[in-house]
Amino acid sequence: MIIRQFEPDDFQDVLLIEMEAFSEHNPFLYINFYETNRDYFLVAQAGGSVVGYVVGYQLTEMEGRIFSIAVNSEYKNCGIGTQLLYAIFDVLYENAFQYVSLEVRASNKGAQKLYRRLGFVPCWIEEGYYSDGEDGIIMKMRLHQPFLLNALKIKEEVVPIRHEPV
Ligand SMILES: CC(C)(COP(=O)(O)OP(=O)(O)OC[C@H]1O[C@@H](n2cnc3c(N)ncnc32)[C@H](O)[C@@H]1OP(=O)(O)O)[C@@H](O)C(=O)NCCC(=O)NCCS
Secondary structure, eight states: OEEEEOOGGGHHHHHHHHHHHOSOOOHHHHHHHHHHHGGGEEEEEETTEEEEEEEEEEOSSSEEEEEEEEEOGGGTTSSHHHHHHHHHHHHHHHTTOOEEEEEEETTOHHHHHHHHHHTOEEEEEETTOSTTSOOEEEEEEEOOTHHHHHHHTOOSOOOOSOOSOO
């Protein structure tokens, strides 16, 4: 498994993962992110396929914001989400950001658990943030050098939970 920058040929794979993972979609945003924030648009590639992505942007001079992260459902719980997050922490840190933040649906307990495990803390609630009225939780973390060390330690191969579509 490798983590690398998004390339235009990855667009379809990324959109398929995004369509499966989320109920709200705007494909043009991803093109826009590629054009304006390509340093912060990373994909995980396993066995020749893109199996996950993370995309972020500059929120303020000191803070990067993770816009979206998703992993192909066949490859969840293999550590790919963690590796994508470490990789984007690394890029943000190299670009002199001191903080990274994200927003997560109040009901998305699995993702919140993952973010807490990595050091994010819930900061405030954006009421009715999502188009269906659900609240969003803003989580934040200070970036520091050990993430670079962690990012270097993530070379081990990941094995998908299952290969066949359900
Ligand atoms: C959230 C998401 C990106 C996480 O991706 P992931 O690849 O499953 O994440 P990881 O595998 O790194 O971590 C998930 C869990 O698997 C566990 N795990 C990590 N490596 C593992 C391994 N080798 N074997 C088994 N489990 C492992 C982790 O401990 C983690 O558990 P915990 O955080 O609940 O304690 C993914 O679930 C997803 O795409 N969800 C839908 C979209 C979404 O909700 N995005 C977030 C919006 S804010």
